[in-house]
Amino acid sequence: MNSSLFFDISAGAYVAAMITYVIYLVARNKTVGIAATTITIFGFACQSVALLIRWVNSYHFWISSSPNSGLVESLLRAAPLRNLYESLIFFVWSLILIHLLIEFKYKVRSLGAFVTPLAALALLFIDISGTSKEIQPLIPALQSNWLLFHVLLSFLGYAAFGVSFGAAAAYIIMVTDSKKEKAYIFWSIIIGIFIIVLVGMGIDFMSLSAAERKELIQNHFLKATFRNESGGVVAASWAFSIAFIFTLWQFGFGLKKILSSLSVTPQMLEDIEYKSIAIGFPLFTLGGLLMGAIWANSAWGKYWSWDPKETWSLITWFVYALYLHARYIGGWRGKRVAILAVIGFVAVIFTYLGVNLVLSGLHAYGSG
Amino acid sequence: MKEEKQKEDVFESVWKFFASVKLAVAVFIILSFSSIVGTIVEQQAEPEKNIALLAKFFGDSLAPTVYNIFAKLGFMDMYHSWWFISFLITFSINLIVCSLDRFPKTWKLVKMPLKPLAVNVIKTLPVKKEIKLKTTLAVAKDEFFNSLRTSKYQVLEANENNEVQLYCQKWRYARLGVYVVHLSIILIFLGAIIGARFGFGGFLNLPEGQISDVAYTANGSEIPLGFSIKCNWYDTKYYEGIDMPQEFHSELVIIENGKEVLKKVIEVNDPLTYKGITFYQSSYGMIPNASGYFILGLKPNGHQQSTVSLRFGDTFEIPGTGITGTVIDFSPALARDQRTGALISYSDNMVNPAVAIQFNMPGQDSFKGWIFKRYPQTGILPGGHEIKFEDYWGVEYTGMQVSKDPGIGLIYIACIIMAIGLYITFFISHKKIWIHIAHDTPGGKGPVSVSVGGSTNRNRFAFEKEIDHILSTASHAIEGRSKK
Numbered sequence: 064m065n066s067s068l069f070f071d072i073s074a075g076a077y078v079a080a081m082i083t084y085v086i087y088l089v090a091r092n093k094t095v096g097i098a099a100t101t102i103t104i105f106g107f108a109c110q111s112v113a114l115l116i117r118w119v120n121s122y123h124f125w126i127s128s129s130p131n132s133g134l135v136e137s138l139l140r141a142a143p144l145r146n147l148y149e150s151l152i153f154f155v156w157s158l159i160l161i162h163l164l165i166e167f168k169y170k171v172r173s174l175g176a177f178v179t180p181l182a183a184l185a186l187l188f189i190d191i192s193g194t195s196k197e198i199q200p201l202i203p204a205l206q207s208n209w210l211l212f213h214v215l216l217s218f219l220g221y222a223a224f225g226v227s228f229g230a231a232a233a234y235i236i237m238v239t240d241s242k243k244e245k246a247y248i249f250w251s252i253i254i255g256i257f258i259i260v261l262v263g264m265g266i267d268f269m270s271l272s273a274a275e276r277k278e279l280i281q282n283h284f285l286k287a288t289f290r291n292e293s294g295g296v297v298a299a300s301w302a303f304s305i306a307f308i309f310t311l312w313q314f315g316f317g318l319k320k321i322l323s324s325l326s327v328t329p330q331m332l333e334d335i336e337y338k339s340i341a342i343g344f345p346l347f348t349l350g351g352l353l354m355g356a357i358w359a360n361s362a363w364g365k366y367w368s369w370d371p372k373e374t375w376s377l378i379t380w381f382v383y384a385l386y387l388h389a390r391y392i393g394g395w396r397g398k399r400v401a402i403l404a405v406i407g408f409v410a411v412i413f414t415y416l417g418v419n420l421v422l423s424g425l426h427a428y429g430s431g
Numbered sequence: 432m433k434e435e436k437q438k439e440d441v442f443e444s445v446w447k448f449f450a451s452v453k454l455a456v457a458v459f460i461i462l463s464f465s466s467i468v469g470t471i472v473e474q475q476a477e478p479e480k481n482i483a484l485l486a487k488f489f490g491d492s493l494a495p496t497v498y499n500i501f502a503k504l505g506f507m508d509m510y511h512s513w514w515f516i517s518f519l520i521t522f523s524i525n526l527i528v529c530s531l532d533r534f535p536k537t538w539k540l541v542k543m544p545l546k547p548l549a550v551n552v553i554k555t556l557p558v559k560k561e562i563k564l565k566t567t568l569a570v571a572k573d574e575f576f577n578s579l580r581t582s583k584y585q586v587l588e589a590n591e592n593n594e595v596q597l598y599c600q601k602w603r604y605a606r607l608g609v610y611v612v613h614l615s616i617i618l619i620f621l622g623a624i625i626g627a628r629f630g631f632g633g634f635l636n637l638p639e640g641q642i643s644d645v646a647y648t649a650n651g652s653e654i655p656l657g658f659s660i661k662c663n664w665y666d667t668k669y670y671e672g673i674d675m676p677q678e679f680h681s682e683l684v685i686i687e688n689g690k691e692v693l694k695k696v697i698e699v700n701d702p703l704t705y706k707g708i709t710f711y712q713s714s715y716g717m718i719p720n721a722s723g724y725f726i727l728g729l730k731p732n733g734h735q736q737s738t739v740s741l742r743f744g745d746t747f748e749i750p751g752t753g754i755t756g757t758v759i760d761f762s763p764a765l766a767r768d769q770r771t772g773a774l775i776s777y778s779d780n781m782v783n784p785a786v787a788i789q790f791n792m793p794g795q796d797s798f799k800g801w802i803f804k805r806y807p808q809t810g811i812l813p814g815g816h817e818i819k820f821e822d823y824w825g826v827e828y829t830g831m832q833v834s835k836d837p838g839i840g841l842i843y844i845a846c847i848i849m850a851i852g853l854y855i856t857f858f859i860s861h862k863k864i865w866i867h868i869a870h871d872t873p874g875g876k877g878p879v880s881v882s883v884g885g886s887t888n889r890n891r892f893a894f895e896k897e898i899d900h901i902l903s904t905a906s907h908a909i910e911g912r913s914k915k
């Protein structure tokens with residue numbers, strides 16, 4: 064059986080859920096809210112099935128080439144966390160899982176309007192980055208249990224950070240009193256860049272042939288817009304982006320009214336933002352940093368070599384450590400820590416994707 | 432006398448400087464920003480690469496000058512530069528001093544005996560609940576006591592006439608979790624220092640069949656191992672049907688005083704360690720101009736297999752069959768060119784090794800056949816006899832990362848400690864509960880009022896649920912009793 068049908072259904076469901084959550088924000092109709100949740104759960108179920116099917120398929124793939132390995136080892140080697148595509152899918156899965164847990168625990172639906180777009184963006188990213196969806200053989204360095212747990216826990220951590228990002232973004236809008244506030248300007252710029260980069264990649268994708276799409280990330284990133292050979296296109300891209308960010312800044316403010324009319328309180332958002340970091344931080348420390356180091360040591364005899372990927376994980380870790388200390392010792396609350404939560408997730412994205420897009424490192428992992 | 436006081440002042444201000452959280456924030460930010468530069472500028476690379484990179488930002492004419500300034504500042508090998516290391520040291524001193532500075536206060540908080548509180552104070556605690564129950568003081572006290580005990584609180588009580596207070600706490604040591612985390616960071620630094628001071632990192636390219644008693648540093652100088660290591664064989668295993676390596680492995684033997692003491696097949700992620708020195712499979716390659724031995728397995732139809740080892744041009748016989756063969760050609764990576772149809776070697780590495788053999792069969796014309804190592808079915812002859820191309824031995828070397836890191840044990844221990852510390856810090860909280868029970872009317876008649884108050888250092892939501900649970904357990908039990 065092929066998993067792609069279920070993946071496609073779940074992707075469609077998440078996009079539908081995103082739209083429904085946004086309608087819910089605007090219409091404030093309870094039935095719409097319930098529909099949004101139901102669609103999300105349906106998408107989540109389909110994605111879980113798809114992950115299981117993919118796992119079974121990779122298991123057969125693995126034992127066909129290594130008939131001598133034991134059941135547990137084969138299952139571990141086949142776990143669907145083996146390349147960029149699978150890890151992004153798993154990220155989306157964890158993000159939705161955490162979102163659903165929060166929705167049931169806090170009874171807040173409207174956070175969905177901030178978290179499902181993240182899921183949809185990740186899915187969109189998978190498509191336009193042209194990463195291979197095939198089940199691929201594992202190169203020797205990746206055949207390690209430490210690596211598996213490293214990826215598993217890191218991505219759970221990233222998903223928790225993603226939720227805190229959604230909550231922090233919503234929080235900043237809610238407590239903004241005027242468009243001139245620094246926090247709000249920061250918000251408009253970050254969210255604007257987010258959307259612009261994705262749109263830019265979408266344009267790359269459409270301008271490429273099928274064969275070139277496979278290496279969009281390595282060779283063609285933003286070549287159709289900001290890095291175009293023609294100066295005119297570059298100038299137009301910048302002009303458009305600045306106009307877009309300006310528009311976002313002008314109208315994003317309207318979200319505040321919508322959110323406050325939905326009985327979402329800033330306290331609730333701040334609580335979710337902090338709680339997700341309180342869960343994400345230990346997961347990321349243990350999985351992202353410690354297990355990554357242990358894996359590096361078992362594969363290369365060096366637990367830390369300051370390669371860009373490792374260094375960026377460390378920077379991410381510093382940002383979240385700063386968040387926790389600023390809150391706990393400095394007594395920082397509100398906008399200041401929310402900005403740190405947003406910066407933290409930007410560092411996460413850079414760690415995972417930017418290092419492969421912009422810098423090249425020793426890690427083959429993530430580029431395929 | 433005066434001098435002494437001054438000294439103390441100096442000490443105090445240095446201590447204060449290093450205990451400050453502001454310093455920590457500054458160091459976090461400096462380390463992050465300089466690390467970002469370190470990931471953009473390629474570290475320990477040839478100057479040309481980074482000059483080309485800098486030219487993108489500063490233009491061709493300025494780039495060399497900027498490069499020289501950057502190089503002077505140590506940005507080209509930043510993580511080993513004196514100033515980066517100084518910041519790391521500042522970071523650890525900051526962490527140690529700050530923790531030491533704070534610890535006594537936290538310890539006091541942990542050790543502080545719990546005291547009963549006045550009712551009006553209980554009513555202002557972060558978590559508070561009030562209920563009224565139709566029962567007697569003694570029964571209420573009993574049941575709340577039990578309910579708290581089941582939730583693993585150690586309960587103390589204070590009695591006055593007509594009112595009782597139960598007060599208790601649990602997991603107060605959870606407050607020390609942060610110190611465990613901080614300690615683990617210091618231990619990681621210690622482990623890294625021990626490793627840098629007493630360990631080494633090197634490599635060794637060892638041809639099949641050869642022995643070495645040294646490894647080499649990156650700049651080529653020898654590191655004596657204190658024993659000898661031999662490579663029996665190196666082999667790349669490929670996934671079936673595609674040229675993608677599935678495993679690189681080598682069989683290594685440790686030889687000490689002329690005796691074999693240890694033999695192991697290493698592969699990526701599974702190294703060999705002997706006397707603190709670890710050998711990691713990291714690369715492989717062909718030895719230039721080497722000629723080796725063809726190892727062939729010969730299996731007459733229905734009989735046992737035997738193995739022969741042959742030089743180029745040697746002849747063998749498949750036992751009992753009268754078939755003879757001569758090794759006449761070899762290709763490390765044989766394929767048929769798709770356009771011309773000619774046989775070619777598409778790689779210098781042994782990606783798809785094949786040996787050509789000239790066969791002579793009794794009563795037949797002699798013929799030539801290619802036998803592939805990765806495709807054993809190519810070695811099946813008419814009559815069901817089989818020739819297996821096991822290896823072309825003695826032409827490859829195994830490339831190993833060789834390292835000794837006496838700090839690694841401490842690093843692993845620190846990792847475990849950090850995991851424990853993080854768990855305590857984020858998932859266990861110090862909880863305190865006070866329950867005040869009193870009759871509404873002074874005479875000891877009528878319903879009793881129960882005021883519950885609690886405080887916790889984290890996870891208030893879960894704590895509220897726990898208090899609700901304690902309350903409902905107790906009140907159910909009280910109802911149950913009154914029915915009897």
Ligand code: HEM
Binds near residue numbers: 388525
């Ligand atoms: C990246 C390294 C560090 C990590 C991972 C770390 C970790 C932590 C964690 C998890 C907490 C608990 C925060 C909370 O409960 O929300 C904490 C608290 C604290 N950290 Fe750090 N820390 C680091 C570096 C530092 C440094 C350099 C200082 C030096 C000033 C410091 C000072 C403190 C203090 C004073 C507390 C509060 C302790 C208390 O009194 O309860 N930390 N740290």
